[in-house]
Amino acid sequence: MSILTAQDITYTYPGTNVPALDRLTLTVETGEILFLLGVNGSGKTTLLHHLNGLLRPGSGAVSLHGMLLGRYREKDLFSKVGLVFQDPNDQLFAPTVEEDVMYGPRNLGEDGEKAREMAAEALATVGLAGFGPREVRTLSYGQKKRAALAGILVMDPEVLLLDEPTAGIDPIGAVRIMELVRALNESKQLTVVVTTHDVDLAAVFAHRVCVLDKGQVVRTGPAAEVLSDAAAMRKAGLRLPRIAHLAEILRDKDDVDTETLPLTIGQARKWIKDRLGNKR
Amino acid sequence: MKNIDVRLKLLFLIFILLLGSASTRPQFLIFTACFFGCLIVFTRPPLRSFKRLLIPLTFAAIFFLAHFFFGGAPMETVTILGQLIRYSPQGFVMGRLLALRIASGVLAFFWFAQSSTLTQINGAMTWLRVPAPVVAVLSMTWRYLSVYEEEICRMRQARTLRLGYQDWRSAAVSTAAIGGQAVVRAFDHSERTYRAMRIRGFDGRATAERPKPLTVTHFRHAIPLFTAAVLFLALYVGRWQVW
Structure with missing residues (x-):
């Protein structure tokens, strides 16, 4: 069942002639992790800003649970569809972590004590328990990313939109953030939309992938299908996941026979074991 | 205290x-x-x-x-x-x-x-019957200051790295340039800060902690x-x- 739908949306930033989104149609299914892949300037962030109503399309419509976003009260909409900005410095504006995370619940009408409890819980969820009194400026970039995520999770959204959640984070930290997101998706049935150009991350965590190019959807479908479609990926300026790329080279240059390309280390392990087994 | x-x-x-x-x-x-x-x-x-x-x-x-x-x-x-x-x-x-x-x-x-804390201060101002728009503007100004301070620090570091503070003359030029740039960036950053506040339910009213009635303990x-x-x-x- 779809939760968010963008129908034929077009958007052009003021002062430019080229549309950032060009008659784009996308459906987000309830409880899925959808990755929006695309190169810089392909329209990923603009699309996210449309999905939570920060931007209004020039034409077309975006709806949540079948109702146009414009018909929601802004407060209701933003508490249902949470957006985490790419740069946490844009999102964190309070002097301390606790005050920043409490900001959403306070705006939703929670009293100070309750908001404080909620903030502590959200901070614990993202692995920042005890960071409440810390000044925001003293956090590392990765911690700021987590604090920004806590500031949105505390509002208990149905849909979580993450704009490049792993950009600027070390590889282990990136995987930890995505594991946290997957855990939330599984435990709370949270619908997650992630923008990135990290195809290796998408191979591990995406249920479904949508490839954007010049403001249009060029390919969408299950992660395994889309990420192994070399032609579509390269046309959009992306590459295959490393593992799939290696398998592709083995297939094309070394005549290793394979129908599907493995995308993750786990799949590659099985793929190699199968072939080694066949040779024995 | x-x-x-x-x-x-x-x-x-x-x-x-x-x-x-x-x-x-x-x-x-x-x-x-x-x-x-x-x-x-x-x-x-x-x-x-x-x-x-x-x-x-x-x-x-x-x-x-x-x-x-x-x-x-x-x-x-x-x-x-x-x-x-x-x-x-x-x-x-x-x-x-x-x-x-x-x-x-x-x-x-x-x-x-x-x-x-900011929410306590907002609550106190509301209790003193300060008009809501004034509380909202003061609250936004305060939030913005901490963000802006960081922005100025980053600009200063960027100039320091490129030897912008070698002597008093270059320091004066750098400081003046940062001052000018700060104004330009202020518009840009205030827009982003406002957006960040909006997505977390800001609707033009400042968040204020509703104060409990004053008791003898408070006065004590x-x-x-x-x-x-x-x-x-x-x-x-x-x-x-x-x-």
Whole structure:
């Protein structure tokens, strides 16, 4: 069942002639992790800003649970569809972590004590328990990313939109953030939309992938299908996941026979074991 | 100090500011500045936050110097370190008063801001019937300041890395450039900060902690403030002369 739908949306930033989104149609299914892949300037962030109503399309419509976003009260909409900005410095504006995370619940009408409890819980969820009194400026970039995520999770959204959640984070930290997101998706049935150009991350965590190019959807479908479609990926300026790329080279240059390309280390392990087994 | 109800602190602050702006005695203002200086030390704010005092205190110094040198006739001369300096005695008195008022007021505000959270302050202002738009604007300004401060730090670091502070001349050029750039970036950043506030439910009203009714316990905690208020009043009316 779809939760968010963008129908034929077009958007052009003021002062430019080229549309950032060009008659784009996308459906987000309830409880899925959808990755929006695309190169810089392909329209990923603009699309996210449309999905939570920060931007209004020039034409077309975006709806949540079948109702146009414009018909929601802004407060209701933003508490249902949470957006985490790419740069946490844009999102964190309070002097301390606790005050920043409490900001959403306070705006939703929670009293100070309750908001404080909620903030502590959200901070614990993202692995920042005890960071409440810390000044925001003293956090590392990765911690700021987590604090920004806590500031949105505390509002208990149905849909979580993450704009490049792993950009600027070390590889282990990136995987930890995505594991946290997957855990939330599984435990709370949270619908997650992630923008990135990290195809290796998408191979591990995406249920479904949508490839954007010049403001249009060029390919969408299950992660395994889309990420192994070399032609579509390269046309959009992306590459295959490393593992799939290696398998592709083995297939094309070394005549290793394979129908599907493995995308993750786990799949590659099985793929190699199968072939080694066949040779024995 | 954090146990004292923020409403009582705000009332105390307003009382002291009123006395300070009405007072023409430098001794009173010096005492006020020292008093809040001690309270600030007692509150133990992070060292970095003291940087926020720099700009208003610099302004206070500039006002003083402007009055001191250009306060109008009659002018007198004084020798300092072998240099003959012309100054205006009338300007000296005016400048000193102005600078001390700024310094004592700024220190009082700093103590108040450091010993209370933003939502508590908003709650106290709402309790005092300050109009909601004013509370919202003040709250946004405060939030924006901390973001903006970081922005200026980053710009300064970027210039330092490219040797923008080699000598006083390049430092002056860099500082002026940052000043200009800061204004341009202010628009951009305020837009982003506003967007970040909007997605977390900001609808034009400031978040305020609804204060509980004041009880005897609140007043008991605030006994040191009441004592200080009486002391200040006594000093102001001059019945208790310490000088």
